[in-house]
Amino acid sequence: NAGVTQTPKFRVLKTGQSMTLLCAQDMNHEYMYWYRQDPGMGLRLIHYSVGEGTTAKGEVPDGYNVSRLKKQNFLLGLESAAPSQTSVYFCASTHPVGRDNSYNEQFFGPGTRLTVL
Amino acid sequence: RKEVEQDPGPFNVPEGATVAFNCTYSNSASQSFFWYRQDCRKEPKLLMSVYSSGNEDGRFTAQLNRASQYISLLIRDSKLSDSATYLCVVRTPFNKFYFGSGTKLNVKP
Numbered sequence: 659n660a661g662v663t664q665t666p667k668f669r670v671l672k673t674g675q676s677m678t679l680l681c682a683q684d685m686n687h688e689y690m691y692w693y694r695q696d697p698g699m700g701l702r703l704i705h706y707s708v709g710e711g712t713t714a715k716g717e718v719p720d721g722y723n724v725s726r727l728k729k730q731n732f733l734l735g736l737e738s739a740a741p742s743q744t745s746v747y748f749c750a751s752t753h754p755v756g757r758d759n760s761y762n763e764q765f766f767g768p769g770t771r772l773t774v775l
Numbered sequence: 776r777k778e779v780e781q782d783p784g785p786f787n788v789p790e791g792a793t794v795a796f797n798c799t800y801s802n803s804a805s806q807s808f809f810w811y812r813q814d815c816r817k818e819p820k821l822l823m824s825v826y827s828s829g830n831e832d833g834r835f836t837a838q839l840n841r842a843s844q845y846i847s848l849l850i851r852d853s854k855l856s857d858s859a860t861y862l863c864v865v866r867t868p869f870n871k872f873y874f875g876s877g878t879k880l881n882v883k884p
Contacts, residue, residue: 690872698783700862701819702878704778708870716871752870762807764864764872766818 664767673740679734681749689752690732694745700754739774781875792853796878798846798863807866812859853882
């Protein structure tokens, strides 16, 4: 049981290049999330998904696209990378628990450190 | 206005001290509340959920005040291993999670 895994762990891009970050979870969780973390800013939600085939925008979606074709995978795409997208990217998953979903802890992947030059 | 606000610290305390962190949130419809711990350059990990009646887990006590939209975390008998950044997290309707920017704790020998 690997939990949440992220690929790659590190990447350096040049401005204008594209790439896809892969998140995979083996816990059969319905909900998956992509966050970015910048110094002093905490984690900010980029996009999220409440089930296979569904995605929604978070706080900072501009410049990113996502897809959830399979329940266990959530992909984050950067079509044309910019230096402002230099950050640490975390993926997380969770599942409704309890009558009002009160107790759903998020499980995080180890992060992807992306530098855009 | 940020959804979740925390004092960034750092809080520098000696071993054995008691330290308290506070957090406020702006969305009155928030449904679940958590404290996560994050070690340097690692992923956040759940420390404890925060229940309406308050709850304790060993040396850690969490309190929630829905009327004031305020969450607290108390750490008693601080250990060197408690040094980390503590993130206040709030879940709003439709399962969106908002994180505070974190409070850094340094426990000194």
